[in-house]
Amino acid sequence: MSALGKITESCTPPDYARADYRAERYRMQRKTWELLPNRGRLTACCNALNTGPGDKGYATIRKVTEFTGEYCTFQGVMRCGSLWTCPICAPIVAKRRAKEIAHAIDQAHQKGQKVLFVTFTFRHQRNETLQDNLKAMSTARAKFWAGNPATRLKTRFGIVGRITATEVTHGEENGWHPHIHELIFVDQYADETELSNVFFDRWSAIATKCGLGTPIRERGVTVRHVCDSVEAISKYAVFGSELASTELTSAHTKQGRKGGRTPWELLRDATNGDKRSAWLWKEFAEAFYGRATVYWSKGLKDLYSIEELSDEDHLNGEDQELEQHQEVIKLYKFDLYLLRKYKARNGALQIAELLGERGVRAFLNQLLELDRAEREAYRKRLAAQFRNVQTRELIPTSALPRHALRMPALGRHSKTRSNQYVN
Ligand SMILES: [Zn+2]
Numbered sequence: 001m002s003a004l005g006k007i008t009e010s011c012t013p014p015d016y017a018r019a020d021y022r023a024e025r026y027r028m029q030r031k032t033w034e035l036l037p038n039r040g041r042l043t044a045c046c047n048a049l050n051t052g053p054g055d056k057g058y059a060t061i062r063k064v065t066e067f068t069g070e071y072c073t074f075q076g077v078m079r080c081g082s083l084w085t086c087p088i089c090a091p092i093v094a095k096r097r098a099k100e101i102a103h104a105i106d107q108a109h110q111k112g113q114k115v116l117f118v119t120f121t122f123r124h125q126r127n128e129t130l131q132d133n134l135k136a137m138s139t140a141r142a143k144f145w146a147g148n149p150a151t152r153l154k155t156r157f158g159i160v161g162r163i164t165a166t167e168v169t170h171g172e173e174n175g176w177h178p179h180i181h182e183l184i185f186v187d188q189y190a191d192e193t194e195l196s197n198v199f200f201d202r203w204s205a206i207a208t209k210c211g212l213g214t215p216i217r218e219r220g221v222t223v224r225h226v227c228d229s230v231e232a233i234s235k236y237a238v239f240g241s242e243l244a245s246t247e248l249t250s251a252h253t254k255q256g257r258k259g260g261r262t263p264w265e266l267l268r269d270a271t272n273g274d275k276r277s278a279w280l281w282k283e284f285a286e287a288f289y290g291r292a293t294v295y296w297s298k299g300l301k302d303l304y305s306i307e308e309l310s311d312e313d314h315l316n317g318e319d320q321e322l323e324q325h326q327e328v329i330k331l332y333k334f335d336l337y338l339l340r341k342y343k344a345r346n347g348a349l350q351i352a353e354l355l356g357e358r359g360v361r362a363f364l365n366q367l368l369e370l371d372r373a374e375r376e377a378y379r380k381r382l383a384a385q386f387r388n389v390q391t392r393e394l395i396p397t398s399a400l401p402r403h404a405l406r407m408p409a410l411g412r413h414s415k416t417r418s419n420q421y422v423n
Helices: 002-006 017-035 041-046 089-110 129-144 147-157 191-211 228-237 250-260 264-272 277-288 311-322 333-341 345-388 412-419
Strands: 059-066 069-074 114-121 157-171 175-186 221-225 295-296 326-331
Touching: 002 069, 017 041, 017 264, 017 277, 017 345, 041 059, 059 345, 069 311, 089 114, 089 175, 114 191, 114 311, 129 157, 129 191, 129 264, 129 277, 147 157, 157 264, 157 277, 191 221, 264 277, 326 333, 326 345, 333 345
Parallel strands: none
Antiparallel strands: 059 069, 059 326, 114 175, 114 221, 157 175, 157 295
């Protein structure tokens, strides 16, 4: 066990940032299973074979070669697709969604259009619940873009479409801070100050009416021109995209601490044993359940000829792309069971990276031996317990009273009894 214990999700070789970070994400995922026990799909993520399109009856470990280096990953496993809560699925979809947005921005620039990055916030307090504020904020956002005044805004600034994302951070001083990021596509030059003033007046009135704290003029609505797509993507919050980079570094954490913690940071602190963070993260997971991560206004995807793909399509697409990479080893249902049982998913990937197929096979054999030994020990324990049960404790049938063995007879008594209930 000691030899195996070293090659689990908690073990990483020194100066190997990617494996270190991946190990952390697997640990965080295990924590989500514990915190959200009712979401069965979460626990199957990366632990079972993919039963969707392209199911072959086995999964694989593939070696991916990128310009940043080589790494191994699972292919053909089930993905839960819980983009708010799963630290394994979220970055996959976020990376692909970010690509769509980058494509839209490039297309807009080619057409001579401008892209604005707008953030809507409101004043909030420590004692307000996330669920209530989130609901009110969604209503306010819908009202902001509805009716004749919104049409006048669109005409005045030449707005052709919007991409919206909701974000949240948590600060110890002011509690939950939900806010909206919008990329607004306009077909004429728009003055940032003029636009932010007009937007602020409308947003402030609507937010207050919806029961949110009145926004502050300096921060209620902020507007910035997006000059190139890369900059936009790094600043624009596609939820989970920060996980897609290989370095969710300590610098990121420090930055988060100052301006409040992101849900991933809460989950990480929860995984490291902080109970308050666990409680807060659960509140976040429940409030955001079922919400879309990114919303495109009607017709915008058509305008830039971007295909309408669901989260599931993106996950399947990623899986198909992985199939083109070099296969290291095939994994069957029982292999995945072993990897899950011994918390060895990251361990298996690390061994695949360092030692290739033979290494993983030897590792799986060790896990199998361990599993067999455990089963044998369990069987022996059960047999010993059974021997201790004394036979006189088992009641022979002859000792039972006669009426207990007989079927109830359908005599006249039962007839009269049933008639009692007929009116
Ligand atoms: Zn998942």
